[in-house]
Amino acid sequence: MGRAIAQLQGVYILAENNQGLVIVDMHAAHERIVYERLKTQISLTAPDGSVHPLASQPLLIPATFAATPDEVATAEAHVATLNTLGLEISPFSPKTLAVRAVPTTLAQGDAVELARSVLAELAQHDASTVIQRAQNEILGTMACHGAVRANRKLTLEEMNALLRDMEATERSDQCNHGRPTWRQLTLKELDSLFLRGR
Ligand SMILES: [Zn+2]
16 A cells, blocks of 8 residues: 555545555545454454453543434433443433443544434344344444544554555455545556656
8 A cells, every 4th residue: 555645635645655656535444444343343252152342431521412212212222232332322311311431443533423323223223133134234334433534634654554554454445335445546547647658
């Protein structure tokens, strides 16, 4: 993936390798890395064969939000599943939910947004099947929230760290939605853009 040289329009990372120019969609690439990380964590089963919960980090100050009756009901019905996903969400008052813990991997993101989107996904599934069948979908949603957003300024060091993570991550060529996460523009292609050597 080469060496990062710049960030373009808050969306792309440009890097140079021995073939030419590498262009990375930073959100898509990071989302894929976070997704694979979550999937690996959750697939480590405990010795008794039960699902291993995602490593979770308590919030110093719980993040509270005004919740709909559906959100409150879902949070109460899916306590165990939420714990498996590294989330602790409990009623704070009849119309307020408190996010008390989030997955360590996603600790940088917005806890309320994460909680709301996971509750929305859980509401669509039956409790008993949710982990097995909807796990990857839910992890995908969580990864999207944990991934770096467009317009976040990255330092060269952060960009290079992302490139190294991509190299170390399986299937990092595609995002969770099947779109490419990076493209190579070879020197030959660049030369032909400028009609060089003709
Ligand atoms: Zn996304």
